Amino acid sequence: RDSCVSDSSDSVISSGSDSEGQAYKVVILGEHGVGKSSLARIFGGVEDCQDCEETGNTYDRSIVVDEEEASILLYDIWEQDNSQWLKDQCMRMGDAYIIVYSVTDKSSFEKASELRIQLRRARQSENIPIILVGNKSDLVRSREVSVDEGSACAVVFDCKFIETSASLHHNVRDLFEGMVRQIRLRRDSKEE
Ligand code: GDP
Ligand code: MG
DSSP states (O other), rough: OOOOOOSSOOOOOOOOSSSSSEEEEEEEOOOOOSHHHHHHHHHTHHHHHHHTSOOEEEEEEEEETTTTTEEEEEEEEETSSOOHEEEEEEEEOSSEEEEEEEEOOHHHHHHHHHHHHHHHHTTTTTTEEEEEEEEOOOOOOOOSSHHHHHHHHHHTOOOOEOHHHHHHHEEEEEEEHHHHHHHHHHHHHHOO
């Protein structure tokens, strides 16, 4: 099973159980319908609940990457309500961001660029890890955004890029492991 989850209890919120006693806050952003909640549920190990409540959810998992455990709080709350307060809060709170678009929806790709710009504005001097995700790569015939367009965009926006399929669980593990590596790189460079 392509699960990115190793071992964790999912009931404890913010237990801060990794070696540094700190959980990393990761916020997942993107237009409605691109697959944010699907990806987040795979991360949280609860992807089987088809009729999950579609309001905000937070997933608390520990994953082992490169033989080191990382405690992650994944916030799928971007669409919880339409308040500007929540959007501002999301832009401020993350230690890292996952910006998702659907490869079958050009406008969601354009929205992803917009979010990247907003994020840069909100966190100007900080070099926050961001991963641009082109989801629904399984929908080959309705593709509107090529892999090259996605990766070129990531170069321009100075972030990592990966295409995923939440439906097929393709690259989802790589996405979350890559995210942990990015957070560590940033953490280690800050400690210098
Ligand atoms: P959200 O609004 O961004 O949270 O998107 P959801 O996770 O609710 O997904 C929206 C719709 O797209 C749902 O019907 C999902 O089943 C579907 N979906 C999500 N990811 C994929 C994917 O990788 N491939 C396909 N074919 N459908 C997907
Ligand atoms: Mg959702």
